[in-house]
Each structure stands twice: as structure tokens, then as C-alpha cells.
Amino acid sequence: MLTAATRTELESLLADDAPHGDLTTDALGIGAALGEMRFAARDAMTLALAEDAAAIIELTGCRAELFASSGDALQAGAPILVARGPAAGILRSWKVAQTLIEIWSGVATAAREMVDAAKTASPHIAIACTRKNTPGAKRFAAAAVRAGGAAMHRLSLSETVLVFPEHLAFLEEPLAASLARLRRAAPEKKLVIEAPTIAAAIAAADAGFDVIQAEKFAPAEIAALVARPATAQRRPVIAAAGGVNVGNAAAYAAAGADVLVTSSPYMARPRDVQVRIARTPGGTD
DSSP states (O other): OSSSOOOOHHHHHHHHBTTTHHHHHHHHTOEEEEEEEEEEEOOOOOOOSHHHHHHHHHHTEEEEEESSSSSEEOTTOOOOEEEEEEHHHHHHHHHHHHHHHHHHHHHHHHHHHHHHHHOOOOOOOEEOSOOOOTTTTTHHHHHHHTTOEEEESSSSSTOEEEHHHHTTTTOOOOHHHHHHHHHHTTTTTEEEEEEEEEHHHHHHHHHHSSSOOOEEEEHHHHHHHSSSOOOOSOOOOEEESSOOOTTHHHHHHHHOOOOOEEOGGGGOOOOOOEEEEEEEEEEOO
């Protein structure tokens, strides 16, 4: 079973929720009774982190069977998984597994909606979600984004060269000189720069940057930038960023952006997962 998180990370989620055991279950003396837990989609969703939820359940000594995989489009009532085992494990894993699916399926569903909206206008456009997700949850965020059909914009500061105006504030040299410095330091990397205005975007394109991240441009400004004759051998990739969401994704795609950079899926409401738990008739461990 392929999960987004490591066993240690999943164990830490369980430990966070029950650091000293499950007082209620222990006090009632029901931990050894055998039971069954079923997860189903209460409303339509793009499923995410189902494998991690199943792995969490199995860490508590239960068996989990998946009926759907991350990335699947589910209708209301569709089964997600069934778990069987002692009540101690079922009740300990219940809320952690449920919440994991609910939160990240919300992100996956929003990402899928945005991908679908943009591709109606430009079938080959890419949707990339930023690293502005909940600190400490990057593995889950990246898995949910991929389940929704989008990609990650940059996973960390360590992997991508992205020059912000805030970087340029510390430099006293022509933009072309900064570009040359970056080419020498990271010759195998694409060089990306954020441009807050059309003039800044044109200057960056003329300097030779590979990707222009157009920050808070209106769709009409993206169209004007895309239509501008290239002075370099090839036009840089144009990434629309800042305020891009499902409501305007199609407009930015139609304007000619190559990539839509967004954080909006991370703000999505969780999707509701129905959980039914019952004792197995006559079941004792």
C-alpha cells in the first residue's frame, strides 16, 4: 500500500490523538470486542489520502480493505474502506483516519475543480499549487494536490530558483548580471522570477529568465504579455500567480498563461466522510 507519509509520521498522528491510550474505551472494558468500521463518501468528492487512512487503521491492529483509491471521483454514498478488528483499534483510529480523508479530499476536490475549469479553455495548461500549505503537512498537501490532477509549484526553497522583488532589493547590479550569477551557480535549473508589473515582466524576459511569474496580473495583462513579440530566442513560460482560483482559472487559461500558480485549494472546505461502526455479532477477540 503506497502512502504519502512514513510509518513513523502516521504513528505520530495516532500518538497525538491518544498519547496515553483511549481512556473511554479502556474504562468501558470493550477493547477486545470485535467490530467493523465502514467509511463512505457523504457527498461528491475527489478522494485523497485513503491509503494513509487505511495504514493508520492497520497500525492499531485492525485489517483495512480499500474500495477506492486516491484520485478517484466519488459520488455520494460511494464506499471508501471497511476495517475489521478489535474495538480498541477501531475506536483509536476512527477520527484520525476520517479527518485525514476529509481535510485532504477537500484539497483534492478543489484542485480537480480548478484543473477542469482551466482545461476547458486550454487543454494543455498546468495547474501548480504553491508551498503555502499547513506547516508540517507538506507530504499530505502534495499527495492531495496530485490526487486532484494538479502539480506542486515548488516543494521547498532548496529545489527551485525563484527570484522575488525582495531578493532584488539586496542587489545593486543590472538584472542581466543577476541572471548570469544564477546561471553559474545553478546551471541545470530553470530560472524563475516574479514580476509585479508588465514592465518588470518585459525586463525579465529580455534579460533571459526562463519563467516569468506574473504576480496579480489581470487576465488581459497576461494576454498582452503573451502577445508581446519575443526578443529572446524563445518566449519564457508565463505563469499567472496571485489570486488565481476556480472562478477565474478559465479566464487566465484563455488569456494564454502556460501555468496557473495557486494556493486556493488549501483553503477548501473538508469533504464529509460518513463512518458507521458496529460490533461483529458474537465477536470477541
